[in-house]
Amino acid sequence: MYIRKLYTLVFLRNDTHILLGLKKRGFGVNKWNGFGGKVEADETILDAALRELKEECCVTVDRDNLKNIGHLEFTFTGEPTLMDVRVFSATVFEGTPTETDEMSPKWFPYTEIPFEDMWPDDVIWFPYMLKDKLFFGKFHYKGYDTILNYNVEELESMQKFYHDKTK
Numbered sequence: 770m771y772i773r774k775l776y777t778l779v780f781l782r783n784d785t786h787i788l789l790g791l792k793k794r795g796f797g798v799n800k801w802n803g804f805g806g807k808v809e810a811d812e813t814i815l816d817a818a819l820r821e822l823k824e825e826c827c828v829t830v831d832r833d834n835l836k837n838i839g840h841l842e843f844t845f846t847g848e849p850t851l852m853d854v855r856v857f858s859a860t861v862f863e864g865t866p867t868e869t870d871e872m873s874p875k876w877f878p879y880t881e882i883p884f885e886d887m888w889p890d891d892v893i894w895f896p897y898m899l900k901d902k903l904f905f906g907k908f909h910y911k912g913y914d915t916i917l918n919y920n921v922e923e924l925e926s927m928q929k930f931y932h933d934k935t936k
């Protein structure tokens with residue numbers, strides 16, 4: 770039985786590029802990733818996603834333009850925590866992505882995503898996101914560099930996925 774901790778992860782995209790941020794401190798330092806973090810006790814997942822995006826790269830997204838596109842679960846050998854990461858994407862946003870204390874943002878063409886400097890799982894599930902498919906990925910790590918086993922599947926609908934999950 771794991772202790773589930775909720776996180777958000779937001780990607781801004783256009784037809785050719787995706788915005789990633791280089792993490793400047795803390796968990797995942799020096800890795801490129803989307804923008805996100807822990808969901809606080811007093812906020813909804815959507816509110817947390819919007820807050821983290823603003824805090825980390827100074828961009829705001831209207832909540833109607835933030836689409837839940839995937840669900841990721843990470844477990845680690847010998848650790849009681851399950852990281853439950855809700856993945857979002859937006860193509861419409863306000864503001865210019867700007868460096869903050871936590872993240873340094875940069876647009877990458879889809880053909881030049883720096884997977885060698887990202888979490889090892891990203892190269893496995895990014896193709897679903899880039900093909901606009903909904904997805905559920907589960908990864909079990911030894912430490913933070915080695916994936917011991919994983920499964921990724923395409924989903925029909927996020928609503929159905931969460932509905933079925935709570936049955």
Ligand SMILES: Nc1ncnc2c1[nH]c(=O)n2[C@H]1C[C@H](O)[C@@H](COP(=O)(O)OP(=O)(O)OP(=O)(O)O)O1
Nearest residue numbers: 776777778795796797802804805806807854888890
């Ligand atoms: N393996 C993997 N692949 C892709 N994305 C992630 C991981 N592990 C992760 O943690 N993440 C994502 C999930 C979150 O968006 C961040 C981690 O959030 P974190 O920076 O720890 O949370 P904050 O609330 O911002 O933390 P503080 O620095 O404020 O304490 O990475």
